[in-house]
Amino acid sequence: MSYLGIDVGTTGCKVIAFDEEGNVRAWAYEEYPLHHPRNGWSELDAEEVFGKVVRCLRKVAEGIRHDPPVSIGISSQGEAVVPVDAEGRPLARSIVTFDTRGDEFVSLFREKLGEERFFAITGMPLSGIGTVNKILWWKKYAPEVFKNARYFLCFEDFLVFRFGLPPAISFPLASRTMMFHVERGEWSSEILDLAGIPPERLAQPYPSGTPLGEVPEKFAAAFGWGKGIVVAAGGHDQPCGALGAGVIQPGLAMDATGTVECIAPAIPHFVGGEAMWRNNLCCYHHAFPGLYTTLVYNFTGGVLLRWFRDQFGEKEKEVAACLKKDPYEVLLEGLPENPTSLWVLPHFTMTGTPYFDTRSAGMVVGLTLNTTKKEFIKALLEGVSYEMKLNLELLRNAGIPVERLRAIGGGAKSPVWLRIKADIYGVPVETLSVSEAACFGAALLGRKAKEDIRDFGALVCDLVRVREVYEPDPERAKIYEERFAVYRRLYPALKTVILQEGGMP
Structure with a gap:
């Protein structure tokens, strides 16, 4: 059997088919351009992104022609949002994470809620990158777009909708919108009321790994697939990467080295308080159900x-x-x-x-x-x-100690850098048998949804194997x-x- 993991990033998308042992059966990657119509603006053409995802699906379908997939999970970039009509057609380009247009709306939440209260609700430090601020920009400067949009969707729920299912979003990705009550697991009426955004114009949130339905026959037939392909609630790309690296125990963290250096630990419960929000540390749902995570990162990185x-x-x-x-x-x-x-x-x-x-x-x-x-x-x-x-x-001071790191990304290929990290961090750094952790994490969530796996942790630990350990000198x-x-x-x-x-x- 094959399990598909889709990863929708800022500059490209990837689709990978994994077998039951976690081995790559087929993969495809497509790039798409970022648009910068003005200084500080960064946009994606969501229709083009969807087209590239379909191209990847076709290539992978060809590679697994005799073993079609049984499930699909989606890993998605955070914050990026697209307004769509009732048929899922984009009404404007998607505004992506680091677009600066949302900055002017931060004061609304600072004045009405305050930074501490905002964090207590969302698990996110107050900033302009949140999806809610991008929607507020359309509301103020493109009122026709705001008025005509049936939904405002992130890329996971956009794909689910375009596959032919009701729009659904995972808890981790919903958390990145800054509209989600992270502990209650539902849209925050307090924040939506302040923003003037009705909850019915957003996707329905679900825990990662929840079955959302089967791919409609019409969509599946385009790839030569039959019935019964389950689509799962996936996650934000960093928690999906952590899941794909087997980071599902407290004290363990993913260390992803690409253009950006990012560390994401597994946390057993929500961690709030001033030590978090004053240091711009978030706390939101992990892609492993029941756990939380946070992100620390350096934009320069690799x-x-x-x-x-x-x-x-x-x-x-x-x-x-x-x-x-x-x-x-x-x-x-x-x-x-x-x-x-x-x-x-x-x-x-x-x-x-x-x-x-x-x-x-x-x-x-x-x-x-x-x-x-x-x-x-x-x-x-x-x-x-x-x-x-x-x-x-900073994580340790906030009550989130990291005792071991699992390296993924381009930096995980360099023994020299891994030794430096182990020596500087003072903790062991591990490399893994698994490649493409975000896609693999998404595929694991699809498998969980399809097979109703009770001991999901045992499956993850069985498939994600440590290859080498770099101990501090x-x-x-x-x-x-x-x-x-x-x-x-x-x-x-x-x-x-x-x-x-x-x-x-």
Whole structure:
């Protein structure tokens, strides 16, 4: 049997078919463009996204022609929303997460509810990225769109609706809208009343893994499939990735390294309080039913190494081409064994948690004429890891200790970086047999819905196997702990410079 996992991201979508042992049977990926009609605006053409998902489904269907899928689960980017008519046709482009138009509506909730109350309801620190603020923008500036929209849907519920089922959204994705009462598991009447958004114009929320219905025969026939394909409530992409990495026990966390570095732990209960919302830490539903999660992240993340490759790695790219290797592999060969004497503040884009500072900038401290290229490269990896160690400390202070990390994403392919992380974090870092964790997590939820699995945790633990463990080296860990004390002072010092007259713009 095959189980499909769909992952709808900001710049592309992926569909993967897994067998009963968690092996990849077929996969397809399609990209789509982001549109930026004005400064600060970021949009997706939802019809184009749906078309690319269908293309991926067709390619995968061809690869599993003799073993059609029995279930579908969907992993989705957060916050992005599209207004649709009663037939599911988009009435405007989708406004995606980092579009800034929602910022002006933050004051409404700050004045009427306050940040502490807002967090207590939604589990989300108050900000402009929430779906509710994007809908309010249409209400104010595109009233015809707001008036004519039958539903305002995120991408999971948009796909469910276009598959031919009533619009349904998972608890984790509903949480990202900032309209969801996270502990009650329902839309918040308090927030919807303030926004003037009737709940019937939103999808029905369900716990992840809930069966939503079967793919209608008309839609399934387009791929050569028959009846009985169950669609499950899926989740937001990060919790789906955590599920796909087997992060379903307290003390365990996913460490996803791509363009963004993100850590997502499993939490047994909702964690509120000032230590969370003042540090921009969320708390919302995990894709594993009954658990919660939070996210700490650095927007620069793995893109820092890509920046170095593109700006200073011409020689390494030439060598890689000759040897038919990945340029990153060449860049990371021969790095110093011991910690460097450099400190890199990895704010080359903007910061992530806890600061959300758009004015910060990158910083490299400790350069001398004896600094080598390989030292500099290692320092970049150390800088990102120092930043995430800072976030891990914030989690610990909020009562969410992380004792082991499971690495996924591009960074999980680098033993060098994994050793650095283990030494800096002071906890073991594990690699996994599973690839494409977000799709796999979504596929697992589809399987849960199809087979009515009672001990879902046992299935996850059976299929997600640890491949290798990187333990902290005590001597290096001690040095890193001492140098981390210096790192902690970099951002406050830079912030002081920026705020001074004549500082950075």
